[in-house]
Amino acid sequence: MPRIAHLSDLHFGEAPQELVESLAADVIMAAPDAVAVSGDLTRRATRDEFARAFAFLEMLGAPLLVMPGNHDIPRGNLVGRFMHPKRRWQRARPEDAMEELTLDGARLIGLDTVSRAQWHLDWSAGGITLERRARLAAQLEAAAGLDVVVVCHHPLRHGPWAIARHAPREAGATIELLRAQGVKALLCGHLHQAEMMRLGPGGALQVIAPSAFSPRGSGAPNGWNLVSIRDGEVRVETREMLADGWRGRELG
Ligand SMILES: [Fe+2]
Numbered sequence: 001m002p003r004i005a006h007l008s009d010l011h012f013g014e015a016p017q018e019l020v021e022s023l024a025a026d027v028i029m030a031a032p033d034a035v036a037v038s039g040d041l042t043r044r045a046t047r048d049e050f051a052r053a054f055a056f057l058e059m060l061g062a063p064l065l066v067m068p069g070n071h072d073i074p075r076g077n078l079v080g081r082f083m084h085p086k087r088r089w090q091r092a093r094p095e096d097a098m099e100e101l102t103l104d105g106a107r108l109i110g111l112d113t114v115s116r117a118q119w120h121l122d123w124s125a126g127g128i129t130l131e132r133r134a135r136l137a138a139q140l141e142a143a144a145g146l147d148v149v150v151v152c153h154h155p156l157r158h159g160p161w162a163i164a165r166h167a168p169r170e171a172g173a174t175i176e177l178l179r180a181q182g183v184k185a186l187l188c189g190h191l192h193q194a195e196m197m198r199l200g201p202g203g204a205l206q207v208i209a210p211s212a213f214s215p216r217g218s219g220a221p222n223g224w225n226l227v228s229i230r231d232g233e234v235r236v237e238t239r240e241m242l243a244d245g246w247r248g249r250e251l252g
């Protein structure tokens, strides 16, 4: 039964050190088979923030799958954003931080949803180009027979509380691809609040992790998700940092 620690929206650059140490201890105690990170490792995509984020992730002592979020590309520097958005990300990323991982009977596949620009004003929203979808389709075909979990930054559908947010471009076609290929779960973040919903009848389970460390967002507690797959069923315990310490509750 693979157990995956799902962390998101770490936002080094605004992460309180006490919380960083406390969350690390909570993850290490759970002894997961892998750590999946669904983006926004940094606040402003600086070298120092990346270095601290990856040092933290390496310390957790489990195989790593790490995908970028909208905060992990330059924001104010438009030349950097358009010409080489992933340069710092690629330089900082350690060799053992994978975009695909095989566990006992399961495969984790990373999907990059980060987008440089939008036709609307919310440039934090993502997009899944035809090329990204084609790559994902090939990876899903190669994973036939395994329990597949896809990891990306942006949720493909928003619950009523976040309905005003823009979904990534081509989210609908991606939801259909996940459904057609029998993907078990989609692990994502971006909204800084834990949530789980089914992406339509027979669709994948979309699981959003809370922000690990950021004080920004809906006011939901910081934390992480422990995702378990047993006999093809996905269960999620969300671990929340409350005033009196860590509390686990089943998400559903
Ligand atoms: Fe974020």
Ligand SMILES: [Fe+2]
Pocket (backbone or CB within 6 Å): 040, 069, 070, 071, 124, 153, 189, 190, 191
């Ligand atoms: Fe984000």
